[in-house]
Amino acid sequence: MxxxxxxxxxxxxxxxxxxxxxxxxxxxxxxxxxxxxxxxxxxxxxxxxxxxxxxxxxxxxxxxxxxxxxxxxxxxxxxxxxxxxxxxxxxxxxxxxxxxxxxxxxxxxxxxxxxxxxxxxxxxxxxxxxxxxxxGYQEISAAMEQSGLNHKAAYIFLSTFKMIDVMRMNVYTIMDAQRARGVETEGNVFVRAKAFIPIMIPLVVNAMLEVGERALTLESKAFSVKCEKTIMIPATHNxxxxxxxxxxxxxxxxxxxxxxxxxxx
Amino acid sequence: MEKTKRYSLKDDFSMVTLLTIPICVAINVVGDQIVQLLKLPVFLDMIGTVLVAMLSGPWTAAVTGILTNLVMGITDNPTLIPFAITSAACGIVAGIFARKKWFSTQKWKLVVIVLALVLATICTASPISIFAFGGISGNGGQSVAIAALLASGTNIIAAVVGTDFWINLLDRSIAIIISFAIIKVIPDRTLIKYSLGANFTRKKAE
Structure with a gap:
């Protein structure tokens, strides 16, 4: 796609x-x-x-x-x-x-x-x-890598954008779940401010716990091996x-x- | 056997940290969006940066801060890009305090950290918002306050620094409290993978 x-x-x-x-x-x-x-x-x-x-x-x-x-x-x-x-x-x-x-x-x-x-x-x-x-972000990160930037830096750049989309979807899921439990997300400023913490903490802790697994996945694909990396879809000159x-x-x-x-x- | 620990960039930017930086940038961006969703009068785009600073030192936090503003600039509001310097400065300050193990349960240390963060913010953000945007920043409530102060004849520097101080005092305190709450929930086996994570484990290494 x-x-x-x-x-x-x-x-x-x-x-x-x-x-x-x-x-x-x-x-x-x-x-x-x-x-x-x-x-x-x-x-x-x-x-x-x-x-x-x-x-x-x-x-x-x-x-x-x-x-x-x-x-x-x-x-x-x-x-x-x-x-x-x-x-x-x-x-x-x-x-x-x-x-x-x-x-x-x-x-x-x-x-x-x-x-x-x-x-x-x-x-x-x-x-x-x-x-x-x-x-596209993928194109920019590929171009960054081709012009000699460390592949780890290029990975951070690209995975940031992916992560935001994932987290944004999780926010709505968690918000619905907490609302079902009775956490109020509407009302005056203090009520809304109180809703911030029960949304934020599950979101972050979930993401942090996944880090270990993602590290394993990357290592199994030789992410930190010192050799020439191939780029799947390189940025091209037109x-x-x-x-x-x-x-x-x-x-x-x-x-x-x-x-x-x-x-x- | 007490040894002074030496910090190296290689330790700071370990594999796990590399994967955490995107998450923390996402925390910052999503935090900002939740604030907009719940319509609160603060920024809260500093939680992830403080979290990384607490876990793995100043340089990773600076990277997180710069990336945060870059990403928010691209996806949300391009005027936020110059404030990357502010985020980086705050990250470095928080990271230095984290290395000195000041993030503890003693309250006065936390107060000092908040004040230092606010100072770092004012030193970097206020000049940018005065020179690049004439005192108006992205935050709606603060902009209105500054405009009102300017209209009543206050000096522009006083207006910007004054409003920046109060909003950031609130903002940074919340950021530190939430980061602490998050770190308390993360299990020990995840914490020890970070270069400074051992400071926050429940069982101390002997």
Whole structure:
């Protein structure tokens, strides 16, 4: 089933790139973000706004526009909150009033701070989310192992994600079981807080007791033997890495050129 | 025959510990989700880290902390990634205390540990939340409190550090109490597989 999912992703040329290549592209995007922070239009970092619109574009080009929607759903509340608080509350050193409605004032200093924080969060978080949504965890851990990381570290990374799914299912089972016993999970804060311990302890102790068995299983498959390891489904190059890197390097060079022009205008 | 024990990374990262780190990261993430499910006003994303610190020292705890925030950043809220430093710092502090065998039933030692953890949190988390997010952190209740304090004219540093102190004091105390409760339930034969587990067994080695 994992193989089928991987094939579906590999059909798209951008989503199918080698994970390390995507990491390099992420680094170049970070350079763009830094440049956009430095350039000020009307003393405001307005370039961050069009840059943050690049992220949905990248998601659409990778063939996963739905993931962008879920990303926006996750961060929009937080970003709006940050922006509103900064814009309304901060005056700056020499307050220049920009907008006013009854008791609400927006000064230039606050607008600057709010724009910077909100759109930096959108940009940085978005590009990281893109990296982890377009390549599966298994692919990333395989790529990490191929580029020379210790296989134990790669195993920890991969098994963390598996473990979370397992534990999440166990939480609901244990919660139902404790509810059947009469533990109250609804009510005021103290009642709900009391329910936390009877859920947490069985969950953890169960998982800890399984560790011994899992260690045996791994040892029986020669996990700690010092030899070359074979990877069942290795991360593959799809042949477009060089083109992708060249294009993104060109964009970064153009941006740096534009920045130099802006400096010497 | 009393010998001072020397700690090596190889002992800390034993096979069993390698398998425990993912579990403890999962405990942190799931703890955070239970908090959201039960709608409690704390984080509780530190239980697994403290547990690993108590069982096998500071470095494994630091790895657990960093992985926790990375995973929560990927699956839940990308703004949590910078706070990996906080989790790592707390893990290291708790691990150092665990090596000194301060996790005992004496209450004043536990109080000192909680205070040290809170201090580590404030030293690392408050600068991040001030510079990267303008004082607003992921926790809903705290963000509202900070916004209210800012609106009433409080200095931003005072507002963030003040709210961080109270919330983390509560949070870290709960984390330590729950980790202790968990360790009390784990049988001895599992405990002795960890490098520091022998400190918590019911029968002491002679």
């Amino acid at each position: 994992y193989r089928e999912q991987l094939m579906k992703k590999k059909k798209n040329k951008i989503a199918g790139l080698y994970p390390m290549c995507k990491l390099k592209m992420l680094g170049m995007y970070v350079i763009l973000i830094i440049l956009a922070n430095i350039v000020q239009i009307k003393e405001l970092p307005l370039l961050l706004i069009p840059l943050s619109l690049c992220i949905p574009l990248i998601f659409v080009l990778s063939g996963q526009p739905k993931d962008y929607l879920s990303f926006i759903k996750m961060v929009s509340y937080f970003v709006c909150f940050v922006f509103i608080v900064q814009a309304l509350l901060i005056k700056g050193n020499d307050p220049v009033l920009i907008w006013q409605w009854k008791f609400l004032h927006i000064y230039r200093g606050g607008l600057d701070k709010g724009l910077t924080l909100a759109f930096n969060i959108l940009n940085f978080a978005g590009i990281f989310y893109w990296l982890f949504k377009t390549s 042949g477009y890495e060089k083109i992708a890197l060249t294009i993104s390097a060109l964009i970064v060079l153009c941006a740096i050129g534009g920045y130099v022009l802006w400096l010497t205008r």
